[in-house]
Amino acid sequence: MAAGIKPRSIFTEPYKSVPIETVDAVVIGAGVVGIAVARELAVKLGREVLVIESGPTFGTGSSSRNSEVIHAGIYYPRNSLKALFCVRGRHLLYKYCKEHDIPHKQIGKLIGEAENHGAVFSYSTTVIGGKYEENRLQLYVSESKTLKNWDGKSPPKPDLILSPRIVVNSAGLGALALSRRFHGLDDGIIPRPYFARGCYFTLSNVKSPPFRHLIYPVPEDGGLGVHVTLDLNGQVRFGPDVEWIDGVDDISSFLNLFDYSVAGDRANRFYPEIRKYYPCLKDGALEPGYAGIRPKLSGAMQGEDIHGIQGLINLFGIESPGLTSSMAIAEHVAAVLSR
Numbered sequence: 001m002a003a004g005i006k007p008r009s010i011f012t013e014p015y016k017s018v019p020i021e022t023v024d025a026v027v028i029g030a031g032v033v034g035i036a037v038a039r040e041l042a043v044k045l046g047r048e049v050l051v052i053e054s055g056p057t058f059g060t061g062s063s064s065r066n067s068e069v070i071h072a073g074i075y076y077p078r079n080s081l082k083a084l085f086c087v088r089g090r091h092l093l094y095k096y097c098k099e100h101d102i103p104h105k106q107i108g109k110l111i112g113e114a115e116n117h118g119a120v121f122s123y124s125t126t127v128i129g130g131k132y133e134e135n136r137l138q139l140y141v142s143e144s145k146t147l148k149n150w151d152g153k154s155p156p157k158p159d160l161i162l163s164p165r166i167v168v169n170s171a172g173l174g175a176l177a178l179s180r181r182f183h184g185l186d187d188g189i190i191p192r193p194y195f196a197r198g199c200y201f202t203l204s205n206v207k208s209p210p211f212r213h214l215i216y217p218v219p220e221d222g223g224l225g226v227h228v229t230l231d232l233n234g235q236v237r238f239g240p241d242v243e244w245i246d247g248v249d250d251i252s253s254f255l256n257l258f259d260y261s262v263a264g265d266r267a268n269r270f271y272p273e274i275r276k277y278y279p280c281l282k283d284g285a286l287e288p289g290y291a292g293i294r295p296k297l298s299g300a301m302q303g304e305d306i307h308g309i310q311g312l313i314n315l316f317g318i319e320s321p322g323l324t325s326s327m328a329i330a331e332h333v334a335a336v337l338s339r
Contacts (some may be wrong), residue, residue, distance in 0.1 A: 015161060021163065025164055026166065028127050029061075030058035030059065031170065037329070040334040041168075042118055050122060051114070054124070061173060062292055090324050092331070124144045126254050128178075137312050139162040141158055143159055147254065147255060166311045169312070177250040182312075198294060199262045199288070199289070199290075201267055209235075217276065226270055300317045301314070
């Protein structure tokens with residue numbers, strides 16, 4: 001057993017009747033970071049990659065609930081991983097978009113390319129835990145539809161056990177909860193989760209967009225403030241704000257059952273902030289858009305040097321500028337796993 005690892009009670013019982021399959025590499029989560037990691041492992045390292053995603057398709061979580069901005073990296077501490085990944089990722093993402101003729105808000109080609117190099121995507125499938133045994137992290141896998149009917153009392157039984165050489169936990173908002181269900185991983189190195197919901201409102205009843213550039217106010221605690229973004233059609237969005245929220249139970253986090261609703265009365269908080277740089281904003285001009293949830297924590301990337309488990313990379317708290325940094329994060333993960 002690796003140093004610093006202590007036994008835990010969850011998932012300690014053997015599942016003798018559950019089939020076990022040996023695989024090369026598993027990426028948990030088909031968000032933009034998970035897809036970028038899968039592509040990097042398949043294309044650059046030639047690994048046989050299986051991507052497991054609890055949702056019905058890719059990018060249904062945080063990846064599709066952001067400002068759709070490729071960031072420059074000016075807000076992050078100098079020489080921090082956030083800053084380095086953002087600057088490097090920005091270069092890689094612009095280069096990738098140009099080479100593949102992709103409008104900058106789209107990420108579809110990343111999954112076309114990963115699959116072309118042998119990566120397999122399994123949707124509506126959820127990793128619910130695992131156990132470190134014989135120098136491998138065995139993963140317990142269930143169908144997502146089965147978990148939706150779980151009674152919440154007895155431990156959920158997996159439909160399949162996977163025994164991969166490499167595991168990248170890129171499960172987004174569920175990454176922390178999942179890591180706590182890896183029997184053999186020390187609880188002490190898993191960060192405490194904090195979640196902030198951010199709502200966006202769209203500008204309505206205007207003949208033409210009043211902005212041609214992005215506008216970012218002074219950053220606030222938990223985010224970059226209520227800023228202005230434009231999509232490729234010129235639609236103006238304001239947001240996000242910051243609302244600290246409680247987490248959900250583990251299974252709900254695996255299935256992304258967070259509350260993404262946008263209350264119309266939250267617009268009352270937006271008007272005074274927006275009028276600091278857009279004083280012509282009229283009452284009633286804001287309509288609810290969408291919401292996203294950001295994980296707020298430190299210690300975002302953990303490898304064997306931290307947790308002692310061979311072949312496991314945990315990606316925690318990948319928030320803004322996660323989209324911009326995705327390809328740089330993938331590049332780094334592949335470099336660590338190739339050592």
